[in-house]
Amino acid sequence: RLGTDCYRSHSEINNYIDELQRQYPNRVNVKKVGVSYEKRDLKTITITNGDGRANKKIIFVDAGMHAREWISPSVGLYVIQQLVENFSENKNLLQNFDWVVMPMINADGYEYTRADTKNRMWRKTRKPYNKCFGVDPNRNFDFKFGYAGTSAKECDDTFKGPNPFSEPETAVLRDVLKSYKGRISFYLTLHSHGAYLIYPWGYDKIDGPNKNELEDVSQAGYQAILKHSGRKYKVGNAAKLMYPAAGASDDYAYSEGARISITMELPSGGLRGFDPPPKDIKKYVEESWVGIVAMANKVVEKY
Ligand code: 0X9
Ligand code: ZN
Numbered sequence: 001r002l003g004t005d006c007y008r009s010h011s012e013i014n015n016y017i018d019e020l021q022r023q024y025p026n027r028v029n030v031k032k033v034g035v036s037y038e039k040r041d042l043k044t045i046t047i048t049n050g051d052g053r054a055n056k057k058i059i060f061v062d063a064g065m066h067a068r069e070w071i072s073p074s075v076g077l078y079v080i081q082q083l084v085e086n087f088s089e090n091k092n093l094l095q096n097f098d099w100v101v102m103p104m105i106n107a108d109g110y111e112y113t114r115a116d117t118k119n120r121m122w123r124k125t126r127k128p129y130n131k132c133f134g135v136d137p138n139r140n141f142d143f144k145f146g147y148a149g150t151s152a153k154e155c156d157d158t159f160k161g162p163n164p165f166s167e168p169e170t171a172v173l174r175d176v177l178k179s180y181k182g183r184i185s186f187y188l189t190l191h192s193h194g195a196y197l198i199y200p201w202g203y204d205k206i207d208g209p210n211k212n213e214l215e216d217v218s219q220a221g222y223q224a225i226l227k228h229s230g231r232k233y234k235v236g237n238a239a240k241l242m243y244p245a246a247g248a249s250d251d252y253a254y255s256e257g258a259r260i261s262i263t264m265e266l267p268s269g270g271l272r273g274f275d276p277p278p279k280d281i282k283k284y285v286e287e288s289w290v291g292i293v294a295m296a297n298k299v300v301e302k303y
Contacts, residue, residue: 001085002077004282007070009114010040010107013077017045017103020084026050028084033102034172037127040107042172047083047101049094058183059093059296060258062102062173063190065137065249067109067122068274071266071284072190076103078285079292093296097185102176105169106137121272125167129154135161138191139245140170141252144203149245160247170249177253186217186299187253187261188292193273194242195233196265197221197291200254202238203246208254211237217260217298224294229287231267238263259303262295264288 002008002016021030027050034042048056063076080101083090093099104110108126112118124134132155139150142164146152150160165171177184199214201207208214218235225231234241238250242265254261266288269276276284 001081004074004078004285006278007074007114007281008077010104010111013073013103014041014043016077017043017080020045020080024084027087033176034168036107037125037168038108040111042102042104042107042169044100044102044176045080047080047094047099049087049091055183056096056098057185058180059097059099059186059188059299060177060180060184060253061099061188061190061292062105062249064104064110065106065189066191067106067113067124068120069192069266070113070274071192071269071276071281073103073110074281075190075266075285075288076101078289082289090293093293093300095300097300100176100180102173105173107169109134121274123157124159125169127167129159129162131155132159135159135167137167137170138249139247140164140167141174141247141249143252143255144246147203147246149243150247158245164247173249174252177256182257184253184258185260185303186296187250187258188295189249189263190266191263192266193268194265195231195267196242196263197233197235198238198241198250198263198265200238200251200261202244202248202251202263204244205237205239207237210259213303214260214262217295217303218262220298221264221291221295225287225291228290231287233291260299264291
């Protein structure tokens with residue numbers, strides 16, 4: 001089992017899920033779904049209860065979309081560990097649902113922030129665009145592409161890219177999500193920071209058609225975390241509570257039929273918010289898991 005004492009590299013994460021597949025072949029399926037611009041393997045892990053029932057509904061979790069948001073893949077990894085290695089305590093979450101976790105979307109960006117000669121505050125992917133590098137993957141999806149809160153300038157942190165899905169990483173996530181079309185009840189994307197649970201629409205200050213359901217699930221997460229640690233997440237419509245930003249994956253998954261779609265902005269930590277000290281990782285992932293379980297249980301019971 002990978003401990004929570006430090007932030008893991010992309011290859012450590014991939015090796016770990018490969019190892020789970022070897023150890024738990026009847027409950028775990030790891031797929032290579034694509035490669036990043038710099039040719040790193042992008043993988044998903046599908047976790048089931050091993051009963052062999054096909055076409056269950058899906059809870060989909062992704063992490064590591066923004067390079068500098070290190071606590072995100074840490075939580076993604078913890079979700080995997082809990083569902084696989086702590087299966088007996090989490091069986092109920094896998095009774096009628098399969099979980100698909102993509103623990104590292106922006107592998108190149110993540111590794112770039114880890115090399116200490118590089119830039120810890122890097123956010124984007126790493127494909128070159130003239131004198132600059134990378135696209136903001138969370139502006140690169142085709143739903144309302146470029147509508148608001150995005151930049152057309154190659155050097156900006158929120159550069160949307162020359163066209164939707166210009167980056168291999170977002171095209172892979174699109175294809176993975178499409179391959180589960182009609183089955184995803186809950187799409188959860190892990191970001192940081194600020195402790196927000198936000199839901200569509202995010203491209204503009206407009207509520208989605210099932211706003212009550214989105215609020216219901218988010219509230220379950222809010223309450224559970226409040227009870228666990230006293231932390232008060234902020235909950236609401238993404239564009240109203242944070243800012244409008246179009247071309248994000250939450251709006252994309254929602255527009256493609258995910259009934260519940262939530263961006264979880266994990267709590268701030270460290271000097272600049274993106275780097276809780278390694279000794280605090282455990283606290284962060286445990287708290288986040290409590291919230292995720294509460295949201296998943298709500299979805300399992302009702303949606
Ligand atoms: O701006 C983002 O992409 C997300 N915040 S972050 O600080 N992690 O970069 C928020 C995205 C919320 N969703 C939409 N606006 N659709
Ligand atoms: Zn982010």
